[in-house]
Amino acid sequence: MTNSIPELETDSRCILIMGSNTSEGHPLIASRIVKAKERGARVIVIDPRDIQIARLADMYIPFRPGADVAVLNGLMNVIISEGLEDKEFIAARTEAYAEMKAVVEKYTPERVQEISGVPADMLREAARLYARNKPAAIVYAMGITQHTTGVDNVKSIANLAMLTGNLGIAGAGVNPLRGQNNVQGACDMGGLPNVYPGYQAVTSPDAQKKFQDAWGGTADTVVGLTVMEMVNGVGDGTLRALYVMGENPMVADPDLHHARHCLEKAEFLVVQDIFLTETAQLAHVVLPGGAFVEKDGTFTGTDRRVQRVRKVVNPPGNAMADWEITCRLAQRLGAGGFDFASPKEVMEEIARLTPSYGGISYERLEELGFLHWPCPAADHPGTPYLHKGKFSRGQGQFHAVEFKEPAESPDQDYPLTLTTGRLMFHFHTGSMTRRSEKLHQEVPEAYVEIHPDDAARISFKRGQRVRVHSRRGQIELDVRVTKRIKPGVVFIPFHFAEAAANVLTHAAIDPTAKIPEYKVCAVKMETIGVKEAKSQGPS
Amino acid sequence: MIAAIREAVAERLGSCDGVVALRRRNGGVAPHLFQKGDELAEMELSPRYPLMTVVSRLHKAFPAIRLGVVARGCDERAYVEMAKRNQIDPTRLEIIGFACTAEEAQACYCREPSPKHPVAGTPPAPGPPNPLVAKYDSLPLEERRSFWKKQFSKCIKCYGCRNICPECFCEACAMEDMAWVEPGLLAPPFPTFHLIRAMHMASRCVACRECEHTCPAYIPLTVLYDLMRRDIADLLGYIPGADIEAQQPLSLSLEQAPLKK
Amino acid sequence: MEYQNTLTTCIYCGCGCSMYVETIDGRITGVWPDKTNQISGGRLCIKGWNVTGFVGHPDRLKNPLLRKEGKLVEVTWDEALSQVAEKLSGIKRESGADSIGLMTSAKCTNEENYLMNKFARAVLGTNNIDHCARL
Ligand code: SF4
Ligand code: SF4
Ligand code: SF4
Numbered sequence: 001m002t003n004s005i006p007e008l009e010t011d012s013r014c015i016l017i018m019g020s021n022t023s024e025g026h027p028l029i030a031s032r033i034v035k036a037k038e039r040g041a042r043v044i045v046i047d048p049r050d051i052q053i054a055r056l057a058d059m060y061i062p063f064r065p066g067a068d069v070a071v072l073n074g075l076m077n078v079i080i081s082e083g084l085e086d087k088e089f090i091a092a093r094t095e096a097y098a099e100m101k102a103v104v105e106k107y108t109p110e111r112v113q114e115i116s117g118v119p120a121d122m123l124r125e126a127a128r129l130y131a132r133n134k135p136a137a138i139v140y141a142m143g144i145t146q147h148t149t150g151v152d153n154v155k156s157i158a159n160l161a162m163l164t165g166n167l168g169i170a171g172a173g174v175n176p177l178r179g180q181n182n183v184q185g186a187c188d189m190g191g192l193p194n195v196y197p198g199y200q201a202v203t204s205p206d207a208q209k210k211f212q213d214a215w216g217g218t219a220d221t222v223v224g225l226t227v228m229e230m231v232n233g234v235g236d237g238t239l240r241a242l243y244v245m246g247e248n249p250m251v252a253d254p255d256l257h258h259a260r261h262c263l264e265k266a267e268f269l270v271v272q273d274i275f276l277t278e279t280a281q282l283a284h285v286v287l288p289g290g291a292f293v294e295k296d297g298t299f300t301g302t303d304r305r306v307q308r309v310r311k312v313v314n315p316p317g318n319a320m321a322d323w324e325i326t327c328r329l330a331q332r333l334g335a336g337g338f339d340f341a342s343p344k345e346v347m348e349e350i351a352r353l354t355p356s357y358g359g360i361s362y363e364r365l366e367e368l369g370f371l372h373w374p375c376p377a378a379d380h381p382g383t384p385y386l387h388k389g390k391f392s393r394g395q396g397q398f399h400a401v402e403f404k405e406p407a408e409s410p411d412q413d414y415p416l417t418l419t420t421g422r423l424m425f426h427f428h429t430g431s432m433t434r435r436s437e438k439l440h441q442e443v444p445e446a447y448v449e450i451h452p453d454d455a456a457r458i459s460f461k462r463g464q465r466v467r468v469h470s471r472r473g474q475i476e477l478d479v480r481v482t483k484r485i486k487p488g489v490v491f492i493p494f495h496f497a498e499a500a501a502n503v504l505t506h507a508a509i510d511p512t513a514k515i516p517e518y519k520v521c522a523v524k525m526e527t528i529g530v531k532e533a534k535s536q537g538p539s
Numbered sequence: 540m541i542a543a544i545r546e547a548v549a550e551r552l553g554s555c556d557g558v559v560a561l562r563r564r565n566g567g568v569a570p571h572l573f574q575k576g577d578e579l580a581e582m583e584l585s586p587r588y589p590l591m592t593v594v595s596r597l598h599k600a601f602p603a604i605r606l607g608v609v610a611r612g613c614d615e616r617a618y619v620e621m622a623k624r625n626q627i628d629p630t631r632l633e634i635i636g637f638a639c640t641a642e643e644a645q646a647c648y649c650r651e652p653s654p655k656h657p658v659a660g661t662p663p664a665p666g667p668p669n670p671l672v673a674k675y676d677s678l679p680l681e682e683r684r685s686f687w688k689k690q691f692s693k694c695i696k697c698y699g700c701r702n703i704c705p706e707c708f709c710e711a712c713a714m715e716d717m718a719w720v721e722p723g724l725l726a727p728p729f730p731t732f733h734l735i736r737a738m739h740m741a742s743r744c745v746a747c748r749e750c751e752h753t754c755p756a757y758i759p760l761t762v763l764y765d766l767m768r769r770d771i772a773d774l775l776g777y778i779p780g781a782d783i784e785a786q787q788p789l790s791l792s793l794e795q796a797p798l799k800k
Numbered sequence: 801m802e803y804q805n806t807l808t809t810c811i812y813c814g815c816g817c818s819m820y821v822e823t824i825d826g827r828i829t830g831v832w833p834d835k836t837n838q839i840s841g842g843r844l845c846i847k848g849w850n851v852t853g854f855v856g857h858p859d860r861l862k863n864p865l866l867r868k869e870g871k872l873v874e875v876t877w878d879e880a881l882s883q884v885a886e887k888l889s890g891i892k893r894e895s896g897a898d899s900i901g902l903m904t905s906a907k908c909t910n911e912e913n914y915l916m917n918k919f920a921r922a923v924l925g926t927n928n929i930d931h932c933a934r935l
Contacts, residue, residue: 005815005816005838005839006838006839023695023725024725025813026813026814026815027695027697027755027813027815027845027847028755028815028817028839028840028843028844028845028848029815029839030695030755031695031755031756031757031843032839034693034755034756034757035757038757052692052693052695052725052726055692056692056693177813177814178814178906179813179814179906180813180814180906180907180932181809181810181811181812181813181814181816181906181907182814182905182906182907182908182909182910182913183814183906183931184814185906185909185910185913186904186905186906186908186913186931187931188910189910189913189914189917190913190914190917190918190921190929191904191905191906191913191916191917191929191930191931192929192930192931193927193928193929193930194927196917196921197914197917202927211921211922215918215921215922216922217922217923217925218921218922218925219897219920219921219924219925219926219927220925220927222927223927224898224901224926224927224928224929224930225901225928225930226930227903227930227931227932230901230903230928230930233901234901238899239899239900239901239928240891240895240899240900241887241888241891241899241900241901242900242901242902242903243884243888243900243901243902243903244902244903245902245903245904245905245908245912245916246904246905246907246908247903247904247905247906247907247931247932249903249932267891268887268888268891270884273861274860274861275857275859275860275861276859276861276865276872280861281872283865283867283872284866284867284887285864285865285866285867285880285883285884286861286864286865286866286872287864287880287884288860288861288862288863288864288865289861289908291854291855291860292808292809292811292907292909293808293821293828293852293855294855295909297908297909297910297911297912298909298910298911299809299811299816299909299910300910301809301814301815301816301839302813302814302815302816303816305816305839306910307809307816307818308565308807308808308809309808309809309909310565310806310807310808311806312804312806312808312821312823312828313823313826313827313828313855316856316860316862317860317861317862317863318862318863318864318876318877319860319861319862319863320877322905322908322909322912323909323911323912323915326912326915326916326919327915328877328881329881329884329885329919330915330918330919330923332881332882332884332885333885333888333889333923335919335922335923337918337922338915338918338919338923340915343909343911343912346911346914346915347910347911349914350910350911350914365566366565366566367566368566369565369566369567369818369836369837369838370816370838423723424695424696424725424845424846424847425723425846425847427812427813427847428907432811432853432854433812433847433853433854435853435854435857435859436850436853436854437853438698438715438846438849438850438853439846439847439850439853441715441722442696442722442723442846443722443723556801557801557803564805564806564807564820565806565807566807566836567807567818567820567834567835567836567837568835568836569805569807569820569832569834570805570820570822570832571803571805572801572802572803574801586835586836586842588832588835593803596822596824596829596830597801597803597824600824600825600829601801604801695845695846696846697843697844697845697846697848697849698846698849699833699843699844699849702849703833752842753833753842753843753844754843755840755843755844755845
């Protein structure tokens with residue numbers, strides 16, 4: 001996130017929400033947007049589904065899933081043709097404007113209407129609303145990134161913000177909302193195949209030397225494998241061992257049948273988790289970890305805010321906090337540098353080796369409550385918003401991005417577009433929320449949302465269940481008929497192992513970011529009569 | 540003021556097993572049970588938390604303990620209604636009351652900004668009535684419905700209004716009853732979800748305004764509850780939280796508590 | 801008679817709401833929103849209010865498990881860790897560190913992610929570490 005969350009409420013004059021079901025995915029950020037709206041900020045929602053936040057927006061724009069780049073190019077087309085761009089900002093702070101402009105010129109509102117289904121006049125109005133109300137923030141989430149064109153989508157969003165000079169000022173910016181609570185922290189801490197903590201590239205010999213010296217050993221300068229490549233690797237035997245801490249690829253991965261097939265072949269699978277998840281059931285060794293109330297530590301929120309986690313109770317039985325398990329295992333392997341007495345000491349080492357965390361310590365967090373990185377030194381106040389004055393990489397780079405169709409479009413055999421997403425009441429693969437009584441009772445089972453027209457087309461009657469097929473698999477589930485979704489599009493939340501939406505999704509991935517295309521694939525549907533006994537999730 | 544309260548707390552720690560109050564903790568402030576030997580310098584008076592709920596939980600967990608509690612006007616009113624419903628044992632509680640400031644009374648639209656016998660602070664003038672109530676009163680009937688419809692369409696079903704309310708303590712909550720409210724919908728069904736709570740607050744709501752402060756959708760919930768309080772006062776002559784001796788009208792028969800008018 | 805409130809951060813979405821977890825005699829009895837938090841300011845969503853709902857669930861794993869004759873059976877830490885250490889060092893010796901992969905977790909703390917990254921790179925010697933950020 002280039003800006004901090006409270007700025008949405010205090011500074012933004014316009015908030016453009018695209019591909020984020022904010023009320024359900026990030027409820028307390030949605031809360032800030034509600035407040036901003038009451039203060040007078042204009043809110044635009046662009047989403048295939050008529051989500052809750054759309055109903056309080058000034059403008060709600062439904063569109064065909066996967067047409068994001070076309071819509072964004074269309075907005076920019078209007079801004080440029082009506083002279084609403086920020087010429088000064090473009091001249092002083094950006095590069096490659098002409099190339100981008102040349103592509104965007106082709107995306108007239110009329111052409112975009114054809115591609116995306118957004119009426120041309122609506123697109124014009126939204127473009128004016130966004131461009132004329134500065135500072136304007138763009139908020140997006142997995143609805144933008146989980147496509148084969150995810151990186152293109154993100155580039156287009158950055159284009160739009162730069163075009164209007166909405167970067168480096170309070171209340172503006174490009175604000176991706178991360179899916180899980182500590183995605184930001186996992187990335188910051190080097191939980192990625194291409195970087196050390198603090199985004200120091202593994203390909204850089206300098207970085208390699210730095211960590212070699214600090215740790216007394218490290219990996220080579222070749223980028224490692226991503227999650228999907230690892231799953232494929234254990235499937236084809238090129239990866240002989242896989243160690244999974246606190247993840248459940250057996251529900252989260254796209255094309256689950258393929259994932260199961262691969263993981264079943266693993267020569268040696270270690271899973272460290274708090275429950276016997278679908279993935280842990282396939283493991284050779286399962287290590288019982290600790291829940292968040294059973295350990296000290298820190299999380300980094302979506303706006304780079306580092307906050308404390310504190311131990312409240314002991315782990316059950318012989319379970320152990322995960323940091324302790326890793327230390328013990330490293331020591332078993334004869335490694336030095338893992339004799340930490342507490343996570344506080346780990347943070348001291350992090351601060352020494354990670355420039356952006358250099359000034360973060362438990363003492364300061366105890367006093368201040370939180371710190372935003374970059375926070376390079378012990379007397380640095382932290383950085384609520386990035387890119388002030390200049391970009392971290394110098395001039396802002398425009399990208400010329402053409403619209404591409406999703407990897408799989410509906411056709412005669414599979415006439416519907418499936419899109420997946422989250423619910424308010426559950427989290428990720430459901431291993432925790434489905435075992436929380438108050439959350440489980442709200443939505444105990446998976447369902448598919450369909451438009452009344454599509455329901456009529458398959459002669460759906462109340463109480464029936466449906467079977468949804470894609471080229472990769474099929475699942476059976478309950479139905480909710482609703483006008484909140486466009487005809488021809490169906491929505492399935494992905495939290496439910498026994499009717500996992502990811503059995504259907506496509507493993508096609510974005511070539512650069514390697515994010516699977518969860519948001520669009522082609523499916524068909526048929527009714528299968530009334531269900532007999534309720535299928536039970538974990539209770 | 541806080542010095543006088545600390546002194547009173549220190550004194551009560553001689554006769555009680557503990558005193559419930561706020562304490563600075565981890566860079567924030569939270570409810571705490573002060574016991575003999577605890578550092579009273581860490582005690583705080585703000586922000587407010589529903590401390591009577593903490594007293595109730597402790598009374599239930601430890602059936603013999605005697606407690607003190609540092610209380611504002613709203614806490615004492617909450618206590619009155621909780622004691623009547625067996626959530627707090629009045630024979631095991633001593634209230635160390637203090638008066639709110641005039642600014643606080645204004646901000647809370649609080650009509651009784653002090654407990655009956657404060658050990659500190661001078662009771663200020665009552666705050667003004669909630670201005671949104673008058674605005675609402677001036678709306679024609681059909682606009683009133685659309686006012687609530689619009690407000691409640693923002694609800695994200697966090698149940699925070701219920702969770703934080705000192706007067707919400709039923710074991711099985713009708714807001715979670717599938718017979719009344721279809722589960723799993725956002726916003727929750729209008730108007731049942733919210734009206735269930737509003738009905739249950741009749742003769743209970745003590746206007747502490749915790750529910751409104753905790754609502755992530757910024758719904759002006761206490762307009763609804765202020766109206767309910769007004770009706771209960773007009774129709775039944777009952778003011779929740781005012782008098783521990785007064786019987787709750789909704790648990791009496793109609794002859795015992797005849798409707799006024 | 802012990803009553804405590806401990807401040808912690810929500811494990812669900814990335815909003816970063818904080819809350820006090822209430823315990824009476826070491827048992828979790830409730831959650832209080834943190835009224836001083838800059839994001840949530842005393843507000844939470846339903847997941848935050850129920851953030852400890854799964855902690856005491858009977859399904860929690862309480863002992864390490866090892867697959868013996870096709871079945872996962874409870875073992876001591878000593879046995880489980882020796883097994884993992886032995887296997888990993890064996891595979892590394894035979895096929896190189898890059899034949900091992902690690903998935904770290906967006907649900908674990910920064911410190912735990914840091915240690916996994918250090919374990920992968922400094923102890924095993926591979927950059928094959930990733931997490932489900934993309935999912
Ligand atoms: S104001 Fe709200 S929280 Fe306070 S007693 Fe009334 S209903 Fe409950
Ligand atoms: S606190 Fe507000 S958002 Fe939460 S359930 Fe109550 S009315 Fe709805
Ligand atoms: S309480 Fe809700 S909004 Fe806040 S961090 Fe937790 S899941 Fe996100």
